[in-house]
Amino acid sequence: MNNKSSLLKSLKFNYQLGKRTWFGTGGNCKLFLEVNSINQLINTIRIAKKFLPILVIGSGSNVIIRDGGFKGIVIKLGGNFRKIEIDKSNSVLSVGAGTKDLEVAKFCVEKNISGLEFLSGIPGTIGGNIKMNAGCYGNQISDNLIDCTIIDEKLNKKIVKKKEIEFHYRKSSFDNGQIIIEARFKIQKNNKSKIKKKISTISDKRKKSQPVSSRTGGSTFTNPNSYPAWKLIDEIDYRGKQLGGAKVSNLHSNFLINYKNASSLDLEMLGEEIKNKVWEKRRINLKWELIRIGEFKKV
Ligand SMILES: Cc1cc2nc3c(=O)[nH]c(=O)nc-3n(C[C@H](O)[C@H](O)[C@H](O)COP(=O)(O)OP(=O)(O)OC[C@H]3O[C@@H](n4cnc5c(N)ncnc54)[C@H](O)[C@@H]3O)c2cc1C
Structure with a gap:
């Protein structure tokens, strides 16, 4: 298969982008494709940027794709980029x-x-x-x-x-x-x-302190001035708190999880609620670490 046909084969229209993120929530993108070489990457962007916004995605482990999706082209780096x-x-x-x-x-x-x-x-x-x-x-x-x-x-x-x-x-x-x-x-x-010992220590620590087998995006907020965000979230008593299908992890309160068919809006609203409560209690403005992409779904 030549370069052009392998590229076309990977092209997907109206692709369920949200489903391939760690949270597994959110809408579609207009086009999705995996590029395997620098030439493919450059040629794709050269053409696509005339028509659509472009987003490069990795494993989708730090993003929330909003429920209205991303009205653009999403590029994943495969082949020679691995x-x-x-x-x-x-x-x-x-x-x-x-x-x-x-x-x-x-x-x-x-x-x-x-x-x-x-x-x-x-x-x-x-x-x-x-x-x-x-x-x-x-x-x-x-x-x-x-x-x-x-x-x-x-x-x-x-x-x-x-x-x-x-x-x-x-x-x-x-x-x-x-x-x-x-x-x-x-x-x-x-x-x-x-x-190997260092890796197994890290792995043990993670299993004990993070919901690694849940649908999550890692830390929701960055730690403000090195003060742990999870402590602030515990201070407002939000560990385990649910909103729709989204939940604050019981294991690590700075992790949101897609608990029961959450929408991206559930996750984002829960995050915003936490931000407001922390502000009211401590006058500290938590900043999202998760990258929120795309549009809200119109109702
Ligand atoms: C269970 C769990 C545990 C986690 N633990 C940690 C942790 O301990 N420490 C930590 O720092 N993070 C952690 N994270 C968050 C996440 O894994 C990291 O931020 C990771 O670096 C994101 O990589 P990704 O490839 O998934 O990026 P994505 O989530 O796909 O993208 C993140 C951002 O990077 C951009 N991007 C991706 N690839 C490229 C590229 N090639 N060129 C330019 N921009 C690019 C995207 O456009 C987006 O803006 C955790 C996440 C989960 C789900």
């Missing part, structure tokens, strides 16, 4: 932006690479991780980053060095017109058993 390679000097790890975190973590165990163990617990892709500066238990994706290759707004392929990127807590300076296609990391070597 490569993991070590350079000849054995000091640089290159990872395609569509690669899943768990695949990277498994590769690192196999090759005795340390520093990215925390990815074993994050259900995203490298592109989504960099955009969100994902991290946990004291590590974040920017720590060992050397540079990123991106496709910029003018459709040029560009290497952006770490020092040119602003990384803050759960956000980066990349804007929506910039597509991350690859990231390179410094390799730190360690003993395989130590790497």
Whole structure:
């Protein structure tokens, strides 16, 4: 199958985007397709941007797609964007932006690479991780980053060095017109058993403290000035609180879950209710970490 026909085969109209996010809620997008190479990516955007807004999505583990859907084209990075390679000097790890975190973590165990163990617990892709500066238990994706290759707004392929990127807590300076296609990391070597131990400690901690087998989007709000958002939510007594089919997790109160066929509106209204109550009680303005995409459903 040539490049063009494989691309056309992956093209889906009126695709149920919401269903393929971790929450599993929300509406459709006009078009959805998986691109496998830089040429396919650039050619698709060149044509599509004349007609439709464009969104690149990873695993959909940090997003709420609103019930009215996204009236645009959604691109997923597959094929060549899911490569993991070590350079000849054995000091640089290159990872395609569509690669899943768990695949990277498994590769690192196999090759005795340390520093990215925390990815074993994050259900995203490298592109989504960099955009969100994902991290946990004291590590974040920017720590060992050397540079990123991106496709910029003018459709040029560009290497952006770490020092040119602003990384803050759960956000980066990349804007929506910039597509991350690859990231390179410094390799730190360690003993395989130590790497495995770190991963199993992370996994144990997560299972005890997060609803990892529920339909969720991870942390709902960022921690304001390092004060845990979950504590604020507990202070207003919202652990376990339900609104429609949405629920505040009993295990971790900063996680919302799609408990019983929730709509995205249920999730968002529950989140907004939490924000209001926390503001009333503590005069602290919680900020959404979850990225909310698309339109509300018209009634
Ligand atoms: C159970 C669970 C646990 C979680 N635990 C953590 C945690 O411990 N720490 C943490 O930081 N996060 C956590 N998350 C949130 C989430 O996994 C991370 O934010 C992750 O980095 C999102 O990656 P993704 O590929 O799913 O991105 P998506 O959710 O698909 O997208 C997130 C944003 O990134 C953009 N994006 C995606 N790919 C690209 C790309 N290639 N180029 C440019 N922009 C792109 C999207 O447009 C969107 O704006 C958790 C989520 C769940 C469901």
